[in-house]
Amino acid sequence: MKPSEKLSQILRLVDKGKGISRKALSEETGLSQASLTKITKTLIEQGYLEEGERVGSGLGRKEVLLYARADRHRFLGIDIGGYKIRVAIADNSLQIHARTEWEMQLFKEHHDKAAFLISSIEAFLESSGISKASIDAIGVGVTGVIDAELQKILNIPNAEGWDNVELPHAMQEAFACPVYMDEGGRTMAIAEKFAGKGTDMEHFITVQIGFGIAAGVIVNDRLLRGSDNVGGLLGHITADNKGIRCTCGNYGCLENIITYPMLELAYSTRGGQAGSLLEAYRTNDKIALDVCLEAGEACGIALSNMVNLFNPRAIYVSGPVIELLPSVFDEMRRTILRRANRFATQRLQMERSSFGNDEGIFGALTLAKAKWMNWF
Template sequence: MNLSETQLSILKLIDLYGEISRKQLALHSGLSQPAVTNITRELIDQKYILEGKETDSAGRAGRKEVLLYANADRFRFLGIDIGGYWIRFAISDNKLNIFHQSITPMHEFINVPDKLAALTDHINVFLQEHGIAAHTIDAIGVGVTGIINMEETHILNIPNLADWDNLPVVSVLQNAFHCPVFLEEGGRTMALAERLIGKGKHVDNFIVVNIGKGIVAGLMLSKQLVYGASNVGGLLGHVTVDETGRQCLCGNYGCLEMFGTYQMIEEKFAALDNSGISLEDAYQQNNKAAMTACIEAGNAIGIALSNVVNLINPQHIYLGGRLFETLPLVFEELKRTIQLRANRFANVVLSIEKNSFGDMEGLYGALTLAKSKLIHLYP
């Protein structure tokens, strides 16, 4: 695909407005009407955009204006969400409607010396299973719950997984699939999805938090994603909540991930109750040890988040993770802790709620990354 910058800027405006006339495109792009007519003709010929209904207002020479909109079927995006337990794959159209998806446990990659060759194989199998020709993919978005380099080309480290270090994922996938590949930290892709297609569409300051095997966060501050000076901004899982706590895989002691994940709640519960009952069953029975373990986890998450709330003063916190569904007390407890600990002027404007896409937040994040980078929807 070889779209020019001006073609991309027109595609971006059409995407932002949903449907728009050529006259309005000229107005918003600063291009002349004849230039817009030429560019839109090229884009219509290549089926990127379609002509729709006429507007009520008359355009030049008294003619009615035709509204243009994006052809949902023109683009195919591949999203890859690399988490602690799973890698998810999905194919979507231009509207980010998902057609096909699959999920592979991360343990299939243990003892595999060449992780990226294995990843490429998994993608090929996924595409073949669903009859998708690789050359029809317009862009690939990869979200990873780890640390990536400043240039956004390499996975530098996944704290919860061994041997996922210094992997040139962008160049390997570009060579294999011959299309643009974009890489971003998972929490940031989730924030991007919330901002562009989720609940955060009109929210300038928010935090997305997802709890799986690890804890990731994406911070949207004054409409901008937070990256930091070395691309590790938003590392919520490794914020210290108890300096006397045990050592984390990252090397630090008492990180939030040592308290706030499902696995940690299970461990805490098992230490308090040796009857052999599962955490979820015990929770259903209002078992005291299960309640204590959930309260401790919710409290730890709440402490970490109330510090973040005081630092960046968000309007919303969007939370996701299976533990909020199966152990809702964790959600209630973290909310209570934030209300108790964060500054009251910050709490007045704050709402704490579930994320937009549940379990699929990272997958929508990866797809949103592919689309938004390809047509420059987001800087």
């Protein structure tokens, strides 16, 4: 059963504080200690919370810390990218207990994508010894365009046959639990907001660069969507007005410059001799380094425009391009500091994201948890 709105606020504070006393809860919520004693008693009885160690020093009364119970819930996360689908099962503390992944290619032959994905997940759960009935909620992150109201996948670039797939509806019928879906960049921002570095931030941006670019923008503590749910589409900002045509129809999109396959292409087009860009980069090859510096600069220019528009306190970056080619990140940071308004960069933090290459799957899992808990 989902927690009520009143209880969900308390659960959020306990989750955020990672151990909090009734006294601190009372200070945070403005509720009296007596009513908090009553509410937390209910939450303990219902299995949401448990008591931990006593803290406090000197002669004052020792306070018992309250924790969210890890085993209270089970969430299923599904991260649908252009090249892979990743699936994981996690408990209430978002610790992953089982996970698997499939190449997107595997789905090509199947006309009914939702039905094939559901049967693949059912087989995975069975082989992991996890019952369908034990799952409280499902979160789906999609690197593509989705209809937020109708809860339909409209299009996944680089993957055929995913247009107009009503995945949440089909999954809800198969699993008999709530299914929440959002765009992949946004789920990553949700992961940072509720389980990562952005817990206390009201303004931040998340960016993942791999085979595509996914971005999420939190403004005034809320997800930016825009009027047609495509707000914050960083990958399709024009970065080169003479650039090649993108899958979205525009020319010279950022996604055509700094994604991993594009960097690889740039390296070989310029006469790179090594087997791959990565191999060359590791030997300090000049062409490889130049390709990375230019990519970092292009991304930095796009992000400095975002910084001027949204004035975030932090930018969290992740993805294979950042992890494997650190000079892209360094140049990106330098470019932002050079180009964005100096008042906007004074306190700006630019860091790796909380979940590295697992940002997508944690996004999907956190979406399931935060929605189930009524946190947004």
